[in-house]
Amino acid sequence: MDADQEEETEDQEDVVRTRLTRSGEKRRHLERQREEPRALGIKEPVAASKREQKPAGAHNANFPSTSSGIHFMLDVPALLLTTLEELTGEQLKTFQSNLTSVQLPGFPLIPKNQLENTDRQDTVDQMVKTYGPEGAMEITLMILRKMNLHDLAKKLQRDHRGKKRERNIPLEMANSLNTEVAVNTQENTQRMDEELGREGDSPLFLEHHHMSSPDEFTPEIHDQDNRREYQFLCPRAGLFQCSITGLVFRMEGEGEVLYRTVSWNRRLLAQRGKRPAGPLFKFTCLKGSVCQLRLPHCEIYPGDGCDFLSVAHVTDDIIEFLDPHEITETHIIINITGFSAYGLTKDKEAPVFPIKALVLLFHRPSDDPELESVLHVLLLPRNVDLMKVQEERARRNGLRETLIETTSDCELTPDQTYSLSTDGYHQVTPKTKKFDNDKDYENYTTTFAVFLPAKVKKAELTLKKKKNIAWSTLDLLSSLFVNREYPWKGFYRYQAPLPAATPFRPLTFPGWDFITKHRSALKTRLGLLPPILLHLEDHKVLNAEEREEVVSKSTKTLKNQALLDMVVKKGARAQKQFYQVLKEVDPYLVEDLEKPTV
Numbered sequence: 001m002d003a004d005q006e007e008e009t010e011d012q013e014d015v016v017r018t019r020l021t022r023s024g025e026k027r028r029h030l031e032r033q034r035e036e037p038r039a040l041g042i043k044e045p046v047a048a049s050k051r052e053q054k055p056a057g058a059h060n061a062n063f064p065s066t067s068s069g070i071h072f073m074l075d076v077p078a079l080l081l082t083t084l085e086e087l088t089g090e091q092l093k094t095f096q097s098n099l100t101s102v103q104l105p106g107f108p109l110i111p112k113n114q115l116e117n118t119d120r121q122d123t124v125d126q127m128v129k130t131y132g133p134e135g136a137m138e139i140t141l142m143i144l145r146k147m148n149l150h151d152l153a154k155k156l157q158r159d160h161r162g163k164k165r166e167r168n169i170p171l172e173m174a175n176s177l178n179t180e181v182a183v184n185t186q187e188n189t190q191r192m193d194e195e196l197g198r199e200g201d202s203p204l205f206l207e208h209h210h211m212s213s214p215d216e217f218t219p220e221i222h223d224q225d226n227r228r229e230y231q232f233l234c235p236r237a238g239l240f241q242c243s244i245t246g247l248v249f250r251m252e253g254e255g256e257v258l259y260r261t262v263s264w265n266r267r268l269l270a271q272r273g274k275r276p277a278g279p280l281f282k283f284t285c286l287k288g289s290v291c292q293l294r295l296p297h298c299e300i301y302p303g304d305g306c307d308f309l310s311v312a313h314v315t316d317d318i319i320e321f322l323d324p325h326e327i328t329e330t331h332i333i334i335n336i337t338g339f340s341a342y343g344l345t346k347d348k349e350a351p352v353f354p355i356k357a358l359v360l361l362f363h364r365p366s367d368d369p370e371l372e373s374v375l376h377v378l379l380l381p382r383n384v385d386l387m388k389v390q391e392e393r394a395r396r397n398g399l400r401e402t403l404i405e406t407t408s409d410c411e412l413t414p415d416q417t418y419s420l421s422t423d424g425y426h427q428v429t430p431k432t433k434k435f436d437n438d439k440d441y442e443n444y445t446t447t448f449a450v451f452l453p454a455k456v457k458k459a460e461l462t463l464k465k466k467k468n469i470a471w472s473t474l475d476l477l478s479s480l481f482v483n484r485e486y487p488w489k490g491f492y493r494y495q496a497p498l499p500a501a502t503p504f505r506p507l508t509f510p511g512w513d514f515i516t517k518h519r520s521a522l523k524t525r526l527g528l529l530p531p532i533l534l535h536l537e538d539h540k541v542l543n544a545e546e547r548e549e550v551v552s553k554s555t556k557t558l559k560n561q562a563l564l565d566m567v568v569k570k571g572a573r574a575q576k577q578f579y580q581v582l583k584e585v586d587p588y589l590v591e592d593l594e595k596p597t598v
Contacts, residue, residue, distance in 0.1 A: 104142055150545055157213060269315070278296065280312070292334070353411060361461075378445075412470060
């Protein structure tokens, strides 16, 4: 590197350093950061000029670097703090409001009093304390995307992936680095390159390969022979996570995967001393290749202590049990070469620990408004297929139940007895019930039934194991109405009361209904996309970045699918606007799709 380039690099670093120290929040965190090199056994540089102390290409004077581009980056809290510094005051309040008021799947709410009048550093500390470092990173990315701050989310995700790469450098490499070295000699560079050549075969490199963050997708849903089946059209090689089931696929290239839940053969499992620890998924790979599968688990303390878990590979009446390739905080990872059915199992004699669980509430109103209604309370393992649960409840109960929005995550201990209490004189039956988690991957039966008097607006529920509270909530029953046509597709907040003279009718959203009914046809029959995208951008349904993402897909079908996925994720108003745009741009297509079938 010549002198001009070196001076330019130093100027850029000075700008970064200024941003990192512009507030007391940053300084507090950087004080903690300075301890990390010492923890790794890396000496701090002696006091001298900046140019003498910093190896060529270094990004921070306290951290070593090599010409191979390897450097020690900020840890997760520092990345989060740097990201929150990019937010305005109003944006920070919105971000904090999402943490305290908006229930996101798999993340408990942070109490409001813990984030009142807090700065960015305290917000990061609360997230890490509540969710752990990786959980804090995940929920931050979710909220940023929800706030349409996609560029900031992409930057954070990119920096986080870079951090993971650095974290997984073999330990002997880290120990061999010393910041007292003024420059990287040719010998050092050659040695590091040799280490990198061996890195590809090291377990730590494989761990990094497994831990890269997946891209989330929403699968197509098909009903064939009264069976719900998910379809994933993969656009490229990479890691992809299903937003409904939590399954993660590592794809070797563009492809198509069909998958659905099927029933366990409990007799075969019992013969081998096993029981279910998750749903059993049947897979068909129609195109392309899946080289790795990740199944979500419920264990709270995964790792070496989870040797009682295995993956069942089921083909007809033959079952084999595979040892996990790796266990992360959320998933069991296996490498695969072909498909049939896979599911998590647990040894029957496995030690009993608390697991991640869900409390789901289904409200069934009475036919007579003067009579009591019933609140069905279900205790389930967290890795159930939630859409399957809702669909099965709707099938059994004639579309009469409403899934109630509530904080559902908790920790429950299998085979332990729980009781449910209320704030009033509501009758609860039974008084106690055992949490039988391995049978709840197919049955989805009611654990407790709460009988509510007519016109009750709320019910405070508390779930206890002996005297210890496992879960509680305050449910506003009057704020919901059921989507009777597609009850498993979720619930909507009631918007406003209708005038007294107008008979009650559930609110409808033409866009939602249109896309739901005709999604398969739209995927292949949408006309020229540029005018559609232009109109959607004008109405702020899409932004320029999202439009470019749609256009970048390799085939027409994938472009259409990407557009439909984006619109559906943005909710009812966006879908209604899409419907209006399509009626304007391609009225004959809409007319043909909507004409009644004979």
